[in-house]
Amino acid sequence: MLMGRTGPFILCLNPWVYDFAAHDFFARPLGLLYLAGLLRSVGFQVAVLDCASRPPGSRGPRGRWPKESLPTPLPLQGLPRRYSRYGLSMAQVQDGLARQPRSPDAVLVTSLMTYWYPGVQAGIALVRQHFPNAPVILGGIYATLCPEHARNYSGADYVHTGPGEEGLLSLLSDLIGLKAPPLELPDLDTLPYPAWDLLADRRMLPLVTSRGCPLSCDYCASRLLVSRFRRRQPDNVIAELRYWHKRFGVTDVAFYDDALLYGADDHLLPVLEGVVRLELPLRFHTPNGLHVSLIDRRLAGWLKRANFATLRLGLETTATGADRRDRKIQAGDLEKALAALREAGFKPEDLGVYLLMGLPHQEDEEVAESIRQVRRLRATPVLAQYSPIPQTALWDEAVKVSRYDLAADPLYHNNSLFPCWPEFSWERYTRLKNLAAGRDERRK
Ligand code: B12
Ligand code: SF4
Incomplete structure (x- = not known):
């Protein structure tokens, strides 16, 4: 266990959805929450910012994400559909970043659909503006299925493929020199619960x-x-x-x-x-x-x-x-x-x-x-x-x-x-x- 109340601080970010159509059909960043739970259990201070969430006032466990229209990406122009950013507004996410207690020692960014990578790029770019010194690690489904693309275009310092539990602590030690104790290789039953309590929306x-x-x-x-x-x-x-x-x-x-x-x-x-x-x-x-x-x-x-x-x-x-x-x-x-x-x-x-x-x-x-x-x-x-x-x-x-x-x-x-x-x-x-x-x- 890392000692002290002010262990290294890790910010976990679930980027927006960028798409022509999207609906919050029981969608939450579960993989990222597992990693947040794991890091917290060994003494890291962890925060989660979920850009693909609905504002607290909206009802029910599923529903429409608020959206803002965006220019259609060049390769998709001509398609008779409107491209949008789904989730929190840019101002809400900026505010969320500004409210972090301090500059993170590292930022973990997750990814889902491969074609939502523009949301990943936008999230990482924003993180860089706010925390220019924090290394950014990208993982998740897009990162695993399109690692080369993610390395070339996401803007992350490091792209991790596959499940994050096994390699994350040693990766953090390498990247930011943290001395985390070696972790018993977690099986699914010894893994800490996902840090669901860190989500603002717990419906x-x-x-x-x-x-x-x-x-x-x-x-x-x-x-x-x-x-x-x-x-x-x-x-x-x-x-x-x-x-x-x-x-x-x-x-x-x-x-x-x-x-x-x-x-x-x-x-x-x-x-x-x-x-x-x-x-x-x-x-x-x-x-x-x-x-x-x-x-x-x-x-x-x-x-x-x-x-x-x-x-x-x-x-x-x-x-x-x-x-x-x-x-x-x-x-x-x-x-x-x-x-x-x-x-x-x-x-x-x-x-x-x-x-x-x-x-x-x-x-x-x-x-x-x-x-x-x-x-x-x-x-x-x-x-x-x-x-x-x-x-x-x-x-x-x-x-x-x-x-x-x-x-x-x-x-x-x-x-x-x-x-x-x-x-x-x-x-x-x-x-x-x-x-x-x-x-x-x-x-x-
Ligand atoms: C649950 C799920 C959904 C849910 C929503 C999930 C969500 N969070 O939004 C629902 C049912 C709504 C859904 C819908 C769709 N889905 Co879906 N879904 C999944 C599913 C089954 C599991 C994802 C998941 O949460 N896994 C559990 C967690 C624990 O794993 P994880 O997120 O991968 O995280 C781990 C690692 O990736 C890694 N990791 C994650 N983040 C990070 C970050 C860092 C820094 C590091 C180091 C590691 C790391 O560590 C984590 C823990 O091990 C996957 C298939 C799969 N087996 O993964 C398909 C999958 C992602 N879906 C897919 C598809 C096609 C769809 C749909 C388009 C289906 C359709 N045709 O309608 C829709 C579109 C959704 C939309 N909103 O528009 C495809 C992806 C396609 C693509 N091109 O990318 C997948 C891969 C299934 C498939 N067909 O192969 N989906
Ligand atoms: S391999 Fe077939 S059965 Fe298994 S999750 Fe994919 S679609 Fe479903």
């Missing part, structure tokens, strides 16, 4: 009970971000929920797991049993899609009993065989899962089913048929637009078909561009959106 708790995914779908980056699937002990998860509920009365909890339902008998089910047994008045959300094939009647019953309010299932497409880009679903799985969930008491509007559109070579009719099937099964189709991700199995194909030079600039990974369509088309998009909303079919 919703982001929770992860595992890291990585046992599967490997062609369009997904999970394996590249975390190579090994690991899970926390159920008791550890229950203890965390109890802790935050007791301390701050939190009720809304969003799971960020890639494979929350995997091996549920000795993982999620004991967690939910614990929540029900302890009568914790929580409400759960799964903004990241759940595995359809793993939902049976027993599990569905527990999801209802434990008060899951926002359910998203990851179907992606009803295509079968070689047309599928993943290995997570077999014929009949969706029918079985939805029947079990409805029997447990979930209503069609509770059951959002993600359908992936904009994949290379994907015909609109495939998406339309998936939409119809989801509607026939009395669930709600939710369209998710494909974002090509470097190093994934589908990347080369995406590069081949895209009208953009995907490899030249991560801005082109933006799913709002439909980068794998021959051109951007509001008509094409609107037709499928209407169909998903149940409008088009009725008019026919």
